[in-house]
Amino acid sequence: MLNTQKIEKKWQERWEEAKVFEADAMPGKKKFFCTFPCPYINAYPHIGHLYTIMRVEAFARYKRLHGYNVIFPQAWHATGSPIIAAAKRVQEREEKQIQMMKDMGISKEELPAFEHAEHWIDFFAPAFEKDFREIGLSIDWRRTFYTTSLNPHYDAFIRWQFRKLKEKKSVVKGKFPVVWCPKCKNAVSDHSRSKGEGETTQEFVLVKHKLVGSNDLIITATLRIETILGTTNLWIHPDVEYVRAVVNNEIWIISKEAVDKLSGQTRSVKIFGIILGKELIGKIVEEFNGKKIPILPGMFCTPDKGTGIVHSVPSDSPDDWIALQDLQRNHLLCEKYGLDYRTIEELRAIPILDTPGYGDMPAMHLCEEFGIQHQTDEKKLLEARKALYKKSFYESIVNGLYKNFFGKNLEGMKVTEAKEIIKKELLQHGFELFYELTGPVVCRCLTVCIPKIVSDQWFLAYSDEQWKQDAHHCLNQMKLYPDTVRQQFEYVLDWLHNWACTRKEGLGTALPWDKQWIIESLSDSTIYMAYYTISHLLSSLDAKKLDDALFDYIFLGKGNLQQLAKKYECSETLLKQMKVEFDYWYPLDFRNSGKDLVQNHLAFFIFNHVAIFPKEKWPISIGVNGWITVDGEKMSKSLGNMIPLREISTKFSVDAARFTIVSGGEGMDDPNWDSAFAAAMKQKLETYHEFCLEYYNKGRNTHTSLDAWVESRFHAIVKQTTAAMEETAFRTATQLLFFELQQAIKWYLKRCHNEPNKKCIQQIIEAQTIMLSPFSPHIAEEIWHAIGKKGFVCQQQWPRPEKNKIQRDLEVGEEIIKTVLSDINSVLKLIKKEKPEKITLFVSVLWKYSLFALIHDIMQGTKNPNIILQYILQQKEMKQHGKEIMKFLPKLLGSGKIPVTVETDDAEMSVLHHAKKFLEEEFRCHVEILKAANAGHPKAAHALPGRPAIVVE
C-alpha cells in the first residue's frame, strides 16, 4: 500500500522548493494565463470548488507540458455583505450561525474573534490557501491577495478602475427602489434581515380617479396596469378611515397606512382630513379616459395593502368578480349603502384580454374552478389570483379595446409586451409608480422595513448601446468552452441593463467621488485578473502613495517613468517590471467558472474589459461548467453531502479525487461525483504505479508486428487525448489516456506473453505518466521518479502523436483475433468443454468488390443473401447511392440460391496465421485455419468477413 498522504506532501514540498509554478514574464516566450474566479471566503472550500478549479488546473498543467510559460494565480473574495452579516450573527450568538461555526470546527473560545469581519478574512484566506495547496494546485502563490479596502493596494486599484469607468461615462447616477430600514436608515440586504429573506420591492402603478364634483383624487394601486380598460367600479371598505392628504400639490384619498409608504418614495404627503369609507360609497369617479364609474363597498379591501382602495376589473380579477357577484346578489347591502340595486345589477364585466383556456372572462371561470363562493374565501382567492396572474402575464393577449391606446394599436399583443407600453403611456399622463414589498421584512434591529427610492444610486451603464456592441465584438472573437454557451452569452449581453454598482453597507472600496457609497461585490471583481500580473510587485510600494497615475502607466502605458519612480519612491526598474509583467501576461487566456456566473460575473467581466482596455487586451477565452452533484444528489448543506477539500486527502487521496471529479462529466451538464469511483480510483492508481515499476525495464529488443500494433493504438490514443485536452474535454481525455490505454496495454501484454518490446513499453509508460500528471500529479511524479527519470514530470514534454505510426489495418487485424477468441470461448462454454482437442477456423472473404459488382454476384446467386446484405449496408457506396439500390435490392434477394465462388482475402488469413501460435497456447490445442470457400464443411458457411466460422472438437 502506498502512503498517498506522504507522497502528496513530498511532491508539494518539492514543487515549492523548486518554485515550479512561479512564473515571471519572459518576453518572447509563449505564455498562458488562466484563472478561476475568486471564491468567497466565508466557509471552507468544498468539492464544488474542486470541479471548476480542476478545469483550470488541468489546462494549466497541460499547457506547461506544451512548453508554455503558465501563470495560474489565485485570490480571495471578501467584498459584499455576507461576511459582515455573518459576523453580526455571531455577535448576536444566533443559533443557526453558531451551529454553522460548530460544523466548521470552530470552537467556543474562537467565537468572539469571529464577531469581527476582518477576522473572517484573516482566518479563511489562509485556510483556503492551505486547502488549495493540499490538493496540489499549480498556483503561483506569490500573487495571492484578497479583495476589499482591507487590502489598500487592491483598494487603490479598484478606485482607479471606477474612475476610468466614470471617465468613459460608464458609471451613471439613477434612482433605485430598495428595502429600507427607517431606523438604521439603510438598505437592508437579504443577509441583514431577521425576517423576510428573499423578499424584494415590487412595482405598482398608482391610478388616479377624479371624484366627480371635487378636485379630490381617489388613488388605487395595481400590479396589472394592462387591465386598466376593464375597470367597472372602485371598491372601498365602508368601515375604514381614509385620509385626505396633499401629495405634491394634489389632493389624494388613501388609507392611513399608505401615507408612510408614499412619503418614503420621494413624495411629500400632508394629511389634512379624515374620511370614512362609507361617505364615499355611491359616489362617482371619472377615469383618465373620461369614463365614469361608481364607488362600491368591498369588505376585502385592506388598508395596509396598496392605498387601501381597489379599482375593480371583474373580468380578470377573481376578487373583483366575486365581490361584484356578492353585491349583485345582495339587495339589502345595496340598500344599506343607499345604492340602487338595479344599476348595480346592470354592471357588467368588460372583456379586455384573451386568455388561452379561459376565454375573455378568466376571473369568472377561475371562481367556478376553485369553487369560490364569497369574497371572504381568502385562501381560495389567493390561489386563484396567483394561478391567473401567472397565466395571464405570460399567455394572454390584449383585445380590440386597446386598438387605439393613446394613438397606439396594441390589439393582439402579448401582455408582457403591451404592459410596458401601457405603463409608459399612462406615466406620461399623470399616473405614478409606487413600490411595495413582496412580503413583510424585518430588519436585524427588529424594525419593520419599507420600500424606498434611493435617488443617488450609481449604475454601471450596461444598457449603453455602444458598450453592448463592443461587448458583443469581444464575445465574437472569443473562444468558448463549450461553444454551446455562446447563445446564452449573446442573450445576456443584450438583456443586461444598468447595474446598481454601489451599496451602503458591506465590505469593499468606497466610491472614490462619492464616499458614502461602497462599490458592490460583483462590480469590483471584473478586471482584477490584470491585478494578478503585478500584485506580488505592487505590495512593496507604499499603499498610501498609490494613485491612478501608477495604474495608468502599468495598464495603459501613460505617463513618465522617471517622474513616477520619484513619486512612489521606488526604482524605475520595479515600475518597468510591473509594466512588463502586465504587457507580457495580458490578455487573459482562459477563465473558467460555473454556468451560473454567465449572467452576471462573466458578462460583467467582458463588459468591463472592453470598457477599460484596448482591443488587444480583451480576454481570449472563457470556460463554463455545470454544477457538481454528489452521488447523484444535488450537493447542499441540508443534505449533509458537502465534501470539504480538507477531507479529500484522507478520505480518497488527492490524486484519486482529482481524477474522479474530472471524470464526473464535461460540457454544461451537471457532473457527478461518484464516491465509489473515487475509492476504486485510489486503488487503480496504486496498481498503475506497481505496473509501471514492474514493466518499465522489462522486455525484449526484437520488434514484431504486435509491437507495431500497440504503437499504433498508443499514437491513436495520444492523438485523441490531445484533441480532447485542447477542447477542455477532460473527461474524454481521462477516459482515453487511462482506461483506453490500459486496455490496449493489457491486450498487448497478453498477446506477447508478458514479453513486451522494451522501447515500446517504456515509451508508453513515460507518455501515460506525463498525460496523467495534469490530473493526478503526485502519483505521476512518484512514478516518474521511481522509474529513474530525472526532473519533474510536470515539466516534461506532452507526447507527440505520430500519424504514420497509426495503422488502421493492424487494428482491424487485432479486432479479428479478439473476436475469434471471444467466439471460441462462447462455444467452449456452451458445449461445456474445457479442453478442446482441435479448433478449426474457416475464414471467409473480405469483400473487395465494388457495390455494383456485388449486386451482380447476388444476381448470380449466393449462399446467404442476408449476409451479403449486411455487408453491403456498411459500405461507403451505400451512403451515396443507398436509396436507388434499396429499391431493387429486395427483389434480387428474393431470388434463388445459387452457389457462388469467391476469393479468400489474404489479409485475414495472414492475420490469423500470425495469431495461430497465440491461440494454440491460449487453448492448449491444435488450431487449424482453412479457407471457408473450399472447406466443404457445413459450418464453414457461417463464416463472415472478419469473423471466421469455428469448429471445436
Next chain:
RNA sequence: GUGGGGGUAGCAAAGCCUGGUCAAAUGCGCAGGACUUAAGAUCCUGUCUCUUAGUGGGUUCGAGGGUUCGAAUCCCUUCCCCCACACCA
C-alpha cells in the same frame, strides 16, 4: 412563461452535429470463476430478454407521432430535470 443546457441499461456517462459496423464505448456497482490459509488486490467471465455449438430473434435510448429501405441519431408534438431571469455571492 422566457433564454440556455439536458433526459441513453442498476448507477454514472459516451454516442446524436455527419442516420446503417448500435443491444449501444467506458467506468462504477453487482454476480460467478481463478489465485490466496484468509481478507484485500489482481486476472478471467457474465450483467435487457428469449434462444443457441457462438456469429440468431424480440423489445429498448423520457413519451407520442413523422421522414426514410433503415432512427438513440433528422423533423414535429408533449412530459420531466438543471441553470438564469438580477441589485447578490
